Amino acid sequence: MAKFAVIKEHIYRKIESGEWPEYHPVSSENELSEQFSVSRMTARRALQELAEEGLVTRTRGSGTFVAPLKSQSALLTIRNIADEIRMRNHKHHAVVRVLERVVAPNAVASALQLSPGAEVFHSVITHFENGHAVQIEDRYVNPNLVPQYLEQDFVEHTPHEYLCEVTPLTEASHLIEAVLPTEQQLSWLALENPEPCLQIQRRTWCRDGVVSQATLTHPGSRFRLGGHMTFKAPARVSNAEV
Amino acid sequence: MAKFAVIKEHIYRKIESGEWPEYHPVSSENELSEQFSVSRMTARRALQELAEEGLVTRTRGSGTFVAPLKSQSALLTIRNIADEIRMRNHKHHAVVRVLERVVAPNAVASALQLSPGAEVFHSVITHFENGHAVQIEDRYVNPNLVPQYLEQDFVEHTPHEYLCEVTPLTEASHLIEAVLPTEQQLSWLALENPEPCLQIQRRTWCRDGVVSQATLTHPGSRFRLGGHMTFKAPARVSNAEV
DNA sequence: AACTTGCTAATGTATATACAACATAGCAAA
DNA sequence: TTTGCTATGTTGTATATACATTAGCAAGTT
Numbered sequence A, B: 001m002a003k004f005a006v007i008k009e010h011i012y013r014k015i016e017s018g019e020w021p022e023y024h025p026v027s028s029e030n031e032l033s034e035q036f037s038v039s040r041m042t043a044r045r046a047l048q049e050l051a052e053e054g055l056v057t058r059t060r061g062s063g064t065f066v067a068p069l070k071s072q073s074a075l076l077t078i079r080n081i082a083d084e085i086r087m088r089n090h091k092h093h094a095v096v097r098v099l100e101r102v103v104a105p106n107a108v109a110s111a112l113q114l115s116p117g118a119e120v121f122h123s124v125i126t127h128f129e130n131g132h133a134v135q136i137e138d139r140y141v142n143p144n145l146v147p148q149y150l151e152q153d154f155v156e157h158t159p160h161e162y163l164c165e166v167t168p169l170t171e172a173s174h175l176i177e178a179v180l181p182t183e184q185q186l187s188w189l190a191l192e193n194p195e196p197c198l199q200i201q202r203r204t205w206c207r208d209g210v211v212s213q214a215t216l217t218h219p220g221s222r223f224r225l226g227g228h229m230t231f232k233a234p235a236r237v238s239n240a241e242v
Numbered sequence C: 001a002a003c004t005t006g007c008t009a010a011t012g013t014a015t016a017t018a019c020a021a022c023a024t025a026g027c028a029a030a
Numbered sequence D: 001t002t003t004g005c006t007a008t009g010t011t012g013t014a015t016a017t018a019c020a021t022t023a024g025c026a027a028g029t030t
Helices: A002-015 A029-035 A042-051 A081-087 A107-112 A159-166 A183-188 B003-017 B029-035 B042-053 B081-087 B106-111 B159-166 B183-189
Strands: A055-057 A063-066 A073-077 A092-103 A119-129 A134-143 A169-179 A197-206 A209-219 A225-230 B056-059 B062-068 B073-077 B092-101 B119-129 B132-141 B169-179 B196-208 B209-219 B225-232
Touching: A002 A029, A002 A042, A002 A055, A042 A055, A055 B073, A081 A092, A081 A119, A081 A134, A092 A197, A092 B225, A107 A209, A107 B029, A134 A183, A169 B073, A169 B169, A169 B196, A197 B169, A197 B209, B029 B042, B042 B056, B081 B119, B081 B132, B106 B209, B132 B159, B132 B183
Parallel strands: none
Antiparallel strands: A055 A063, A073 A225, A073 B073, A092 A119, A119 A134, A134 A209, A169 A197, A169 B225, A197 A209, A225 B169, B056 B062, B073 B225, B092 B119, B119 B132, B132 B209, B169 B196, B196 B209
């Protein structure tokens, strides 16, 4: 095993065993280089990688300390619906239900960080997989950042594909819930009877501000969201509900 | 700006602009150290950090190459329900509905990687927030890995808290969907009328195998799942539906 | 044609050193 | 008591160097 890995193991065990609790100081680079008879750069690498993995925190001038326990996060892949369908070797097509310029509802204006009463672009598109509706994409777009949104052909390319080209995005947030569809949504999904729907609300940012807010509604019977995660540092999980 | 950061910027621009497409070779450590008049170690750091961020791939003996585009993932925080409730300064309590040793249903046996007909532990617990039911935790546990599961008091500590202590976990996978609750679930949630529920299926691993499978059912009206992500490298997002 | 050998270039690990930037404690002066 | 300075220790950046390990290619051998 590489020397830096030996040092990592050593510190890792101290933390996992509980011998070093939260905020406990970790031996400095110089101390470690003496203890293990390695150069400071090698000891440094061990500490740095532990810091990247979130097990310790380092502050220049002060030292290295065992990181506080964190609640664990899970990695969920949320992909472009069109790509997902094509990946299953199924046929995708889209129907544009709404494409307009409207005065933003208050909730939308605040979500897009615009003043109340501002005008925004609004699109509603139904996505089909092998002829069955699997998603309503109800989207409001910031016209200042994407002025030519309304002129696009969203049957050819999804709004996402266009937005990705125009605005390099830097952030996104999601809210997932289970809802009963409205009458309007029911008809857009071509569903006979009401059924639970998985609804994802998504807001996206680029450097200059909020780009768009989308509400994605999926029939529960035709959609699932999958995710997988691996823990680098199992001992550090405090309160993940697992 | 630090020298290694200058080099990173340089390569980053080449990739973002499209000048260097997927799999395009990146200047070697030695080339970069000449071009930028820095030591090889400094050029190396730039390439290494780019590799950690997923923009390039490196293979010893061969070289450094622009990484293929990847679909983007979102980071969802899925926390311990008890902690989440307490964080809102609300009151949490749990009611144990089922705690038994049963022959595993086929689906469960295969999920836990046990032979059909094997016996497993089974618990069902309802979690309350300020007196309102917010989650049914229906869990099957591998008895080989957690032999004393049935002897625990899950009113005091959630199954998660116990499992975390006993088995340091290394992996987890999730499946999220919207469903209508069964009659049984309806009564466990003390709901008058059926309403859409957000259902999370979770499987967890430790080093030695599958630890447990849990089905978490939340009334849609009382639960939302939130997540937030930041992109380190916006240009590399290919098909995230954003 | 198939296999082997050896060379070259690239990344991976490790060392020794120097200086910069920052945090903190302790001490001195106001 | 408060303010400000300094000494010391710690992490951050950078350099020059050496050797190990691996991939890919080319020449030679069977």
